[in-house]
Amino acid sequence: ISVCPSDDPVWLQGSPNYGTWSGDGVIGNFFYPELVDEGAAYPLTYSYDNGICIWEDVKLVTVKNSPVLSFTNDTLQVCVFDQGTAQTTLDLNEYGYNPNGGVWTSSVDSINMLISGHTLDLGLLPTGQYEALPLTYAYTGGSGCISTHDVLLHINKMNADSINVL
Numbered sequence: 001i002s003v004c005p006s007d008d009p010v011w012l013q014g015s016p017n018y019g020t021w022s023g024d025g026v027i028g029n030f031f032y033p034e035l036v037d038e039g040a041a042y043p044l045t046y047s048y049d050n051g052i053c054i055w056e057d058v059k060l061v062t063v064k065n066s067p068v069l070s071f072t073n074d075t076l077q078v079c080v081f082d083q084g085t086a087q088t089t090l091d092l093n094e095y096g097y098n099p100n101g102g103v104w105t106s107s108v109d110s111i112n113m114l115i116s117g118h119t120l121d122l123g124l125l126p127t128g129q130y131e132a133l134p135l136t137y138a139y140t141g142g143s144g145c146i147s148t149h150d151v152l153l154h155i156n157k158m159n160a161d162s163i164n165v166l
Helices: none
Strands: 020-022 040-049 054-063 075-081 089-091 104-107 119-121 128-140 146-158
Touching: none
Parallel strands: 075 146
Antiparallel strands: 020 040, 040 054, 089 119, 104 128, 128 146
């Protein structure tokens, strides 16, 4: 079987019942991909002992490579004003991540609704400063494995009418 490093633990089954599993990444009857190096194959041994004879069989588990993500900055800052005096959308592609083509989301539902593709609609945010809005970039590589990277977005928004020249 093939798994990604971020996959949930894999339940290992053997027959007859009551045997034991061993090998790198094995705890009990589960294989934990996050405990081993990616891009390698691991032989997992199932042993059954009936008190007279011992039987063994091997299952090979391959942990595929995850895509490597790189970011220029983990904290993003943007200033926006009401009434069209500055940008009202934020192109998240401009913040130096690689590779592109992934999906942006937020764990904050009200922010997640403002994301379309790689654009965040800042014009729909209420006035005020938002501290550390969590954004997640997820990219699926050629192996089918997904890598994610979390960034924090600080949005400073104010009403343009509150700026006066004296």
